[in-house]
Amino acid sequence: MSAADAREAMVEVRALHKEFGAVHVLKGVDLTVERGSVCVVLGPSGSGKSTLLRCINELEEITGGSVRVEGELMGYTEVATDDGTRLHRLHPKVIARQRARIGMVFQRFNLFPHKTALENVMEAPVHVRGDSRSTARARALELLDRVGLADRVDHYPAQLSGGQQQRVAIARALAMDPDLMLFDEPTSALDPELVGEVLAVMQDLARSGMTMVVVSHEIGFAREVADHVVFMDDGVIVEEGPPSAVIDAPSQARTKDFLAHVL
Ligand SMILES: Nc1ncnc2c1ncn2[C@@H]1O[C@H](COP(=O)(O)OP(=O)(O)OP(=O)(O)O)[C@@H](O)[C@H]1O
Numbered sequence: 001m002s003a004a005d006a007r008e009a010m011v012e013v014r015a016l017h018k019e020f021g022a023v024h025v026l027k028g029v030d031l032t033v034e035r036g037s038v039c040v041v042l043g044p045s046g047s048g049k050s051t052l053l054r055c056i057n058e059l060e061e062i063t064g065g066s067v068r069v070e071g072e073l074m075g076y077t078e079v080a081t082d083d084g085t086r087l088h089r090l091h092p093k094v095i096a097r098q099r100a101r102i103g104m105v106f107q108r109f110n111l112f113p114h115k116t117a118l119e120n121v122m123e124a125p126v127h128v129r130g131d132s133r134s135t136a137r138a139r140a141l142e143l144l145d146r147v148g149l150a151d152r153v154d155h156y157p158a159q160l161s162g163g164q165q166q167r168v169a170i171a172r173a174l175a176m177d178p179d180l181m182l183f184d185e186p187t188s189a190l191d192p193e194l195v196g197e198v199l200a201v202m203q204d205l206a207r208s209g210m211t212m213v214v215v216s217h218e219i220g221f222a223r224e225v226a227d228h229v230v231f232m233d234d235g236v237i238v239e240e241g242p243p244s245a246v247i248d249a250p251s252q253a254r255t256k257d258f259l260a261h262v263l
């Protein structure tokens with residue numbers, strides 16, 4: 001890979017393995033996500049999609065291979081030895097700094113129940129980054145407006161619909177100004193009528209140039225928004241490419257089977 005290519009890659013996953021004890025979950029995953037692109041990850045339950053996202057943002061310690069974000073090795077530093085290089089685990093503080101560049105949105109919204117929408121979005125900028133409350137508040141109001149919740153800023157999570165809570169969760173992730181956003185089935189816990197409002201916010205974010213990796217079975221969203229679609233099964237990438245190939249003209253039997261079930 002040339003230096004120019006390396007600059008354009010936001011995420012580079014190489015020969016990634018993840019084992020939980022005797023369970024081998026990721027079995028050599030290679031994935032490149034270009035800066036400013038949207039990658040949608042499809043695959044059956046248990047195929048390793050969440051584990052892949054969790055390895056990218058270091059919620060899991062990988063057991064083999066490497067993950068780079070913006071060219072920087074995540075979680076480790078390379079140390080030169082007599083017979084090549086060896087990897088050393090980075091200090092937790094350094095890992096925390098790496099993770100702060102990555103926003104993550106989960107299936108369950110995980111908002112603080114005793115804080116308002118506004119306070120939820122202000123939390124990390126104030127307590128993790130040390131922003132002043134007035135700076136964090138102005139930015140949080142801007143983000144809540146962006147996700148269509150300008151009139152709900154003082155509501156508590158229990159007073160918001162699932163779709164509204166998920167939009168708060170997206171605003172909260174954006175408040176730390178991430179370079180990369182990871183979404184793990186962000187709409188699968190929602191009532192069907194609330195899915196569209198969350199996907200619309202994600203589409204808007206994609207249009208703004210955010211680099212996104214999205215685990216989702218919303219095929220319409222994948223067709224319309226994804227630049228790259230990945231189909232995983234049993235810990236490997238079975239097939240990948242533009243939606244027009246992977247979704248509309250899959251070449252692998254496993255992909256065809258899966259799509260026949262979700263479409
Ligand atoms: N902490 C863990 N300890 C042991 N096994 C785990 C752990 N986390 C995940 N696994 C196993 O790894 C495999 C992949 O799980 P993962 O959650 O990544 O799948 P997934 O593709 O996200 O599935 P789903 O569509 O159901 O969310 C599963 O067999 C799961 O049981």
Ligand SMILES: [Mg+2]
Pocket residue numbers: 049050051184
């Ligand atoms: Mg999952």
